[in-house]
Each structure stands twice: as C-alpha cells, then as structure tokens.
Amino acid sequence: MTDAPTPDRPTLTLFPDLGDLYRLQPQFNAGTVVELLRARNVREVLWASGPDPDHPLRDALPAAGIAIREGFTADWAWADAEHAELQSYLQQYPQGRERMRDAARAEQAFADELTAPLTAARIPALLDAARTYHATLKDRLDEGPGTRWHARRLDELAARLTGETGTVIAALDDLPGLLDRLPGAALADLHAAAPGELSRVRALADRAWQLRDEDDLNALLEALTRETGDRVTPRAELDAAAASIYLAVGDLAAARTLLERAAHALTDDQPRSLPGLVLARLGQVRDAQGDRDLALRTYRAVLALSHVPQVARETADLGLTTPFTLELPDEPGAE
Template sequence: MAPSLRVTVVPLVGPFHTRFPLYTVVHVRSILERLQPEAVALASLPPGALGAPGWQATPEIALPHTVVPWARRRGVPLVEVASVAGGPGEPGNAEDAERFERFLSEFEAGRAHLRQVQAALRPVQELLGRALDLGRIRSELLPAIAAYEAARVEEYGEGPGTGWAAERAARVAERVRALPYRHVALLAGVDDLPALTAALAGTVELADAPDPAPDPDEARTRALLDVAMRGEVEDPAPLLAQLRELDLPEARYHQANLLLAHAHVAEALELLQGVAAGDFQEPYYLPGFVLARLGQLCDLAGDRAAALRAYRGALALDYAPPEAEAAARAGLAAPFEWPTRP
C-alpha cells in the first residue's frame, strides 16, 4: 500500500540563517507559502512547547521569526514533534554526548575515536563558513552531516555518544506518522535530518522542499539586518548608511548598537528612545533587546532612573531573549559600564 501521508522536508540551519543571505528566515517562510501544507510539524520543539513563551529561545530562529507567525496568521496547525534527550519520557539526558566525549578524552584509545569524529566534522564546519542556499544545503551540507553522524555511530556506537539520535529520530517519525493530515511540512534542523529521514523512509512519501521565492526587496532587507545583527564590520559607515534607508525599528536598534560600539553614546540613546516611543513588537527578540540596551545607554548617560525603568520593562515582557534578560538583571544590580580596553 502506498504511503498516505506526504511529508515535505524543510531544513533549518539555526543561527546560520543570519549568515546565509540566500537562505534567511524569509526564505524559509517563502517555502511554506509555496507549499501551502495542511499542517506544519516542528521537529525542534517538544510536544507542548508552544504553550509557554520560553520556546522562542530555540536556536532554530526561523521558527519564532517567520514560521510560527506565518502559520498562526494563516490558521495552519502547528504540531511540536521533537524528541529532546532528557525530556519527560525521552531517552537519555541532555548532557550525555558531552559527558561521553569527555570520558573518551581521558585515555589514548578514546582520543583516537575523538580524532576520527573530529575529522568527519571538519567538512561540515567548512561548509557552514560559506554562504549556502537551499540547493547547496541539500546537495553538500546534508551529505556532510550524514557522513559525520555515521562516523559518530561507528566510533561511539548508537547511544549516549550520539545523543541517542536514532532512538529520538524514531520517536519523531512515529509522531509525524500519527498526524491526521495528507500533506505536512516537516521543519527540522540539519543536524537531525539524516537520522529523521532514514526513520521516515518507506513509511511516508518524502518530498524535497521547493526552491524559495521570497519578495526580492524583503529578502535583501532581511540579509542586511542579519549583517547588522552580527556587527562584524570593520568600517560601520556603509552599513549605517544602508540602515538609515530602512523605516524599521529593528534597523534603528542595529544602528544604535553600531554607534555604541564606536562610542557614540548620545546618538545611540536618541535612536533607541525613538524606537521605545513607538511600536517595536516585531521581530520577537526586538522588545527585550531594545529595552535592555536602552537601559545600558541610559546608565552610560548618567540617567539611572530611566535605566532602571528600561531594565524593569525588559523583565516584564512575556518573552525576552536570555541575553537581554541577563543584561537587564545585571543592570538592575549595578549601573552598566562600557568595558574599557586593557
């Protein structure tokens, strides 16, 4: 009997979406728009995760940035299907793989196994240093990851050393097969895809995602904002000029960060005060980052009362990124000071 469920696999690359201008979070949403699936299965979130705001801290940034908002706007069901090591009823513990490698590092025979696995990882690391699109992710990155995962199984055996990858993949596959739909988009991190597609093979109709076709202007804007978010520029002037052209609160936030990095505190503060006076709810991470940074800028400007208000505002949000929350808590404890160079 032919499989009755069609599963279209959409690979996710975590924070590397910000480094791949041809496969940003906007490109991921574009794939879903082209697919129009009956439901979206999320292989990076365990069942029930969407019920609490903390899920937005997932390293798979495409989910809170574009995927979940798109599905909710369209009324497309979202189903969390992940199996997370150490979760309730799930195999092993989250620290098993790290502990296993630490144990191997204590004797020469174990270090030999580690060297083999590290050698298999190098092609993956090299590819992640390039600007990949969906085609290269499928044709180059996923095979390299599959070879790396195979090396882990050969050197470590299936179990704690692999983070229980095969067993977890089997559980995810079981959850996907149980979905009451005919066509599901399965979004999964590239690290999990080799084991997951193997677990699904032959039991569902697996399909590759279509090439994304986002609005060119939106895609360019997202790529520019991603560059600004990373802040890895020697000369900020060209980037600042491009950001000024964007009528977006996120662009103002990145401008402020670049200005602060070059000691222009007053200009950065003025920008963020303007952002905070308007609507800055999107994207999901922006409110927390804006308020935490605003508090720091107020501290640098000597306005402790305003700084405290901003820090408390960040902590009062339903969700703030862990980095923003940590900055706000530190700011409440003591005024922020710009690090001085030794």
C-alpha cells in the same frame, strides 16, 4: 478514503532547520525561510527541531503569520550529559582518544560545510554531508551515548510525526534519518529557490547586529536608514541595529534617539524577541548617559515582558545591580 502519498503529493514535507546559522547566511536566513514557505502557501509548520526559545524562526514565522505547532519533540538534554561522560571515559585510553579524534574531525568537516556560503540549492549536498557525519560518529563511537542516541531520538520523533500532514521544520542533520523512517515524507523542493526582499533585509539586520573590525560602519548605517522594514524585519529592528552601531562608536545621543523611536514603534505583531532586545539596549544607553533611575525602570520593563531573549534578560539582570558604562577602544596612536 484518502489517496496514498506519492512523491508528487507527500503527506509530510520536510524543511531544513539551521538554527542560529540562519543569522550567518545572507542567502538562506529566516527571511528566506518565510519566502519559501509563503511560496508554498504554508500557514502552519510542525516544529520538530530544537527547543531553543530564541531560535530565529520563532521570531520570523509568527511575525509573518505562519503558526508553529509544537508537541513533536522531547527533552534530550540528558543525552548530552551521557555523551560528556563517555568522552571523559574515552580520554583515559589511547584507542578511546583516537576514536574521539576521528569523531572530532568528522564534526569539523560537517561544520565547515554548514558555515560555508549557503543557498537553497546546496541543501541536498548538505544532507549527504549529514549522512556521512552521523555514519562516522556511529562507526567510531557506537550508537548510544556516543551519538547522543541519535537513532533512538529519530525513531521517537518519526513516531510522533506518523499520521500527520503538512510542513515539518526539522534540524538539517536529522532530515536523512527522518526521510528513511517516514515513507510518506519528502524533502521540500528548493532547487529553484532564490532569496527575495525579505531575505535581503533580514540579511542586512543580521549583519548589523554582528559588527566586525573591518566593517564599513557608515555604509551599514546608510543601508539601514534606507530600508522601511517588513513584518520579519520591522523598522523598529532596523533602528535598533543602527543604534547599536552608534553605541559601538560612543555616540550615545544618536543611539538613544533611535532606540527610543524603536521602543515607541513596538507592537504586539512584531517578532517576539524585539521588545526585549530594544529595551535592554535602551537601558544600557540611558545608564551610560547617567540617567540611572530611568535605566532601572527600563531594565525592569524588560523583565516584565512575556518573552525575554536570554541576552536581554542577562543584560537587564546585570543592569539592575551594576550600572552600564561604555568603554571605547583607544584611538590608534593614543597614549
């Protein structure tokens, strides 16, 4: 006979998923998630979030030795299509347009909460914001196509999770509804969590992949060079991120040196997206240097990988038909 779940011993611990927003949050990124799961001795998670194959955690968790168990979600793409049809219908009527404006304001308010600087301690407040957001959608657009069948989807997800034990990764805005539907579940206690070294290095790499005009590129390069890497953000990725900076300023030789070093350092236990990203960028650099034959072989190597991120696949597909050329912005004052 098993003990009944209690707040101190839930059958399911729900962990918030932020999707691509992990790449934008230096204090709550994929490295942070690994740290939090390791602190709880989690060796496997139940995946109850979206199907995106390029999700940051699909790289970070297996690389850190944390298994992902699938089978709890379904394909709800059709709900997006129905939602789009409803929007087209509502646009025809003044009251419909007013309802859509109210829903859009609620969505923007929730997005503002999600994109503000985030720490683990803010998660409970975000759950309150999620409740408000979904309640507004239901009020203004009704449950069904207007909410992308949110309640029905959560009912089905909760049914699949019933009887399971362990840690569940679920979309942050689904957590309030899942907590209502799963009496034995509890939100992971994150109030005292603080980002550590994995989080810091992951934040550095995420920042380097997303250059902005105001960035101090020399400071970024120095920071990338200092780090030795870890299982979530290996040295090969740091080299590839640094190479992207050199490529952005037109230093093809330095970019190629780093990318070739990164390519030689690739191993099977690293994040699964990394080989595709490294080789796709290496193909571009070889192309830009006029080494077309080798660039073509590199693009083909990308497409032969067992997992290829979408951006790497698109880069390789285009590179096979159109040689990559580097176009640098004009220097200030240049004619």
